[in-house]
Amino acid sequence: MNLFKMDDLTNRDLHGLLDLAQKFKNNEIDGSHLSDKTGALLFYEPSTRTKLSFEMACHKLGIQLLAFSKETSSVTKGESLYDTVKTIEALGADFVVIRHPEEQYYKQLEGVNIPIINGGDGSGEHPSQCLLDLMTIKEQFSKFQDLNVTICGDIKHSRVAKSNAHALSRLGANVRLAAKEEWQDPELPYPYVTLDDVLSDTDVLMLLRVQAERHDEQSYDENSYLKKYGLTMERESLLPESSIIMHPAPINRGVEIDSSLVESSKSKIFTQMENGVYIRQAIIYNVLHKGGALYENINQKYQATRN
Template identity: 50%
Template sequence: MQDFISTRDLSAASIYNILETAEAMRFKQNFIQGGKFAANLFFEPSTRTKTSFQVAEQNLGINALDFHLEGSSVVKGESLYDTARTYEAIGADLLVVRHACDHWHDQLVGRISTPIINAGAGKGEHPTQSMLDLLTIYQEFGSFENLNIAIAGDIKHSRVARSNAYALTTLGANVCFAAAPGFEDESWDIPYVSIDEACDSCDVVMLLRIQHERHASVPYQTRTYLTDYGLTIDRERRMQNHAIVLHPAPVNRGVEMDTRLVECDRSRIFKQMENGVYTRMAIITILLNQWGGNHENFTEKCQTIAT
């Protein structure tokens, strides 16, 4: 695979290759040789993803070409394609793109001669977030086969839910959704359960933020959301002893989860953020290897993503 766009493109073997490479990245850095450049084209606000990519690139010895939407030619009407081609022409060896359009990558894939990483596509997918979520689960359980994993929250508008549902199903996990009325996405052949059922029976409960910015109508009222659909103290106490809580963040404290649970013993939220650096280092290394990059001591680990 030439680009990293969707978890639907990944086999189980490909995912495990990314996870194992990411684990190896924890112990050695500065793999990339030859003065590579990466363009981080973020057309939407981001804290964790953008910073994580910047740290990953720096750890690999890659020079980051930053991009600020408000100071770019986009405000003059430049298209995504022309922006990408500009960075390619200037010398970028890698494009990392986040954009509000669900299918922005259709404008670039096959038309750009550098690898492209999807850092978030509207309500579509967020595959690098999925990989760091998977790494966190893998570190905890060592396998995905028959794990019971609930994704709870604004399923309808969540790119995180989509990427994780594809990947977890590929890996053999039992995935279920939990959502407030109106937050369901019935296009999925995945069962829905109540948040109480999810907390009582699942090994992993992955909470999602309400995507207010993607609701076309009146913003969803959150006054009773925690009590009705979120992770309360009582629900957390009923979880199995080994069960863990994930959240892609940012967390709306007191909405999707009680603020006291954000850093509780079973929360892995900040561990996810740490793992984001290693998984993104792995994805970049594997892609550049696929494109013929020069990588010190990691050729055997950096096989093609696709089977």
């Protein structure tokens, strides 16, 4: 079982993974029987939160990790992604997590026989980030239906925007997008709005990092971006009291969001990071059980272990 994109999961799968992650968060599941498993994290792009939370998830599950660094591996000698992953498989790894700058890199990996978890593919998708965002929203509102979600920022270059917009819409949320014209993605079938016009009825404000590394040239002025398009103190005051602020991080403080709001009462940014560990535990646990760790199976199994 692989996890490449959000469309690989049915709505039932989504809720099953969220419930499983919540069980990990509540210490209702003991995954220590996975101590005989080995995984590998192949990160071809820089990462802090995703890589470290996958490492922490493996640590909590008792899973051993093979060390890999692009800079010190045979990638520097021209080894293909396929041959690297097949090597990991041949060495005995039980699964692999991959972040790669190429969209849909996983299409190169037909013939690999261990589960592959997508840790982000260029500007494509980021399923584990999407799931941790869904977990954070569900914890706050206990639902998705009819929530007004505004995703604001560098939509065109954001894999997070794509994954979240599609998943939230499937789950019944009203998704709106806000972005500079040149950062809009016409392929996303959701309305573009002006941020100031929708803040008063926004339940979830999802800010995105300006991804300068994916731009051909600097297409924004850091000094004016916050005032024109970011979350200022003034804009934050327009949000409903019950609303939450989210950001996948890393955060460009003073660009996408006023620095003083990063840890404000509405902000769930660090909660997202915490939930990332539990979601990634759930993803790994589920792929190692070939998708059978969800729903009735896991409920029955772990009720028995607790009695």
